[in-house]
Amino acid sequence: MGFFEKVYEIVETIPRGKVATYGQIARLCGNAKMARQVGWALHVNPRPVEIPCHRVVNREGKTAKAFAFGGKDAQRQLLENEGVTFTSDGRVDMRKHCWEK
Numbered sequence: 001m002g003f004f005e006k007v008y009e010i011v012e013t014i015p016r017g018k019v020a021t022y023g024q025i026a027r028l029c030g031n032a033k034m035a036r037q038v039g040w041a042l043h044v045n046p047r048p049v050e051i052p053c054h055r056v057v058n059r060e061g062k063t064a065k066a067f068a069f070g071g072k073d074a075q076r077q078l079l080e081n082e083g084v085t086f087t088s089d090g091r092v093d094m095r096k097h098c099w100e101k
Contacts, residue, residue, distance in 0.1 A: 003029060007041040010101075014055040017083045018099035019092050021059045028101060045069070054078040055099075061091035 001009075006029040014020050022035040029038070042053040054075045057063055063075040070078075076086070085093045 003034065003037060004041040004044075006030075007038050008045070008047070008051045011042070011051050011053060011056060013101070014052060014099050017097065019055050019057050019061070019079065019084060019094070019097050020099045020101075022056060023059055024099075024101075025056060039064075055082075057092050061087070061094045063092070 007025055010025055010028050011020070022038045023032060025038045026032050026034040038056070042051075042056055045051050045053045048069045053069070057075075063079070066072065076090075079092065080086075084097050087093055
């Protein structure tokens with residue numbers, strides 16, 4: 001199984017209402033230094049309905065500036081629809097919503 005496929009397999013297990021970071025996914029794939037490649041994999045997500053790439057944020061809880069599947073505010077909207085809350089500065093409340101595997 002290739003790196004992108006590992007990313008997709010892991011991201012598919014993130015439950016509704018939770019988020020993971022690019023770094024978390026990279027570590028779970030076996031290489032903590034590949035967080036940027038996780039982002040690339042999610043940007044070309046071949047099954048966006050099945051692979052919930054909107055549940056992956058940066059380590060500070062920030063959503064993607066140019067979310068590939070719907071534009072700038074789509075990722076936040078998708079997360080809010082799942083009950084994810086944001087802090088006053090627009091970041092995911094990681095204390096409440098960070099997924100632990």
